Amino acid sequence: MTNKKVLIGMSGGVDSTVSTMFLKDQGYDVEGVYMKLHSKPGYHEIHLERAKKAAANVGVKLHVLDLEETFKQKVVDPFIQTYKDGLTPNPCAMCNRNLKFGEMLKFADSIGADFLATGHYIKHDGKYLLQADDDTKDQSYFLFYIDPKIVPRLIFPLGEMKKTEVKKRASAVKGLESFAIQAESSEICFVETTYTDVLKDFVDVDNVGEVLDMDGNVVGEHKGYMHYTIGKRKGFSVHGAHVPHYVVEIKPKTNQIVVGLKKDLEVNSVELENINMFDERKEFDSSVKLRYRTIAVPCHVVIDGTSAKVELKEPVLGVASGQAAVFYDDDKLVGGGWIK
Numbered sequence: 001m002t003n004k005k006v007l008i009g010m011s012g013g014v015d016s017t018v019s020t021m022f023l024k025d026q027g028y029d030v031e032g033v034y035m036k037l038h039s040k041p042g043y044h045e046i047h048l049e050r051a052k053k054a055a056a057n058v059g060v061k062l063h064v065l066d067l068e069e070t071f072k073q074k075v076v077d078p079f080i081q082t083y084k085d086g087l088t089p090n091p092c093a094m095c096n097r098n099l100k101f102g103e104m105l106k107f108a109d110s111i112g113a114d115f116l117a118t119g120h121y122i123k124h125d126g127k128y129l130l131q132a133d134d135d136t137k138d139q140s141y142f143l144f145y146i147d148p149k150i151v152p153r154l155i156f157p158l159g160e161m162k163k164t165e166v167k168k169r170a171s172a173v174k175g176l177e178s179f180a181i182q183a184e185s186s187e188i189c190f191v192e193t194t195y196t197d198v199l200k201d202f203v204d205v206d207n208v209g210e211v212l213d214m215d216g217n218v219v220g221e222h223k224g225y226m227h228y229t230i231g232k233r234k235g236f237s238v239h240g241a242h243v244p245h246y247v248v249e250i251k252p253k254t255n256q257i258v259v260g261l262k263k264d265l266e267v268n269s270v271e272l273e274n275i276n277m278f279d280e281r282k283e284f285d286s287s288v289k290l291r292y293r294t295i296a297v298p299c300h301v302v303i304d305g306t307s308a309k310v311e312l313k314e315p316v317l318g319v320a321s322g323q324a325a326v327f328y329d330d331d332k333l334v335g336g337g338w339i340k
Contacts, residue, residue, distance in 0.1 A: 005029040007108040008117040012050030014179040015119030019157040033063040037071040038190040057175045074098040086252035087322030092142045101146040123159030131331040144326040144336035148278045209255035231318030266315040272308040272337030286327040
């Protein structure tokens, strides 16, 4: 047993609720915090009530932290700007660094907490982040950008559990049965339907433009470049095409997209910026994930300051600028960066 104090992020979902139960069972002095990050209609009314119900049932104090303005500055505004720049953003990784493992850690310090816990499916060994035992739920990719110095203060109670086990634990607790069957939250919490619905509140996304082929010829029409990401194969016209075409490049300044065949999506190397490493290595062999829920491919990495060149040992399709490239040694996350 321990009397160490831990702050846990409580979202009102089953993962953070069961994590809170585990921490209490292990003897920690536990307090919870619910972060209000945005104003999506009806969202917080539901989730905050669930978090309050979970906290009351488990017997922990629940703080409510209003971080809406910080979230807008650090996550939503960059999300919008990234699409305006013709890139593909990764708002969850930015939120993890700046909010969940940034502002929430500051709040943990303010109440004298020794540790910060979340319901993420991930593990760590005190220095490196490690992939979760449940590879279908592993969230390490989205945590690659957190400050490596804080890793020893983190607790991830679900790292060795399967999602099915977590739901089973919740269903066995009187008053928490509903948590085991409630719908999963969306991947991007402030996006209700599609990302373009968010963008429409700030920019004109419906702006018809030209579709170019690989030689620069105009071959069709699209409905506005912000509707597209690299690899997309629908939503635009290609005159006379008898085979599928895919978006291979986005030209925001001219509101054009370039399309090609599937083979034209193949990439053999990528350049990265804003590197975040969990050790001091500068040149190494590893494997890299270039998008969430993809298989990591072998690579050779050379880091130069805050940039890196990654040579892929097998071609990858549909690599999108603005996404994260995350390096792994087996299940160990050793660092990553943002694709230029």
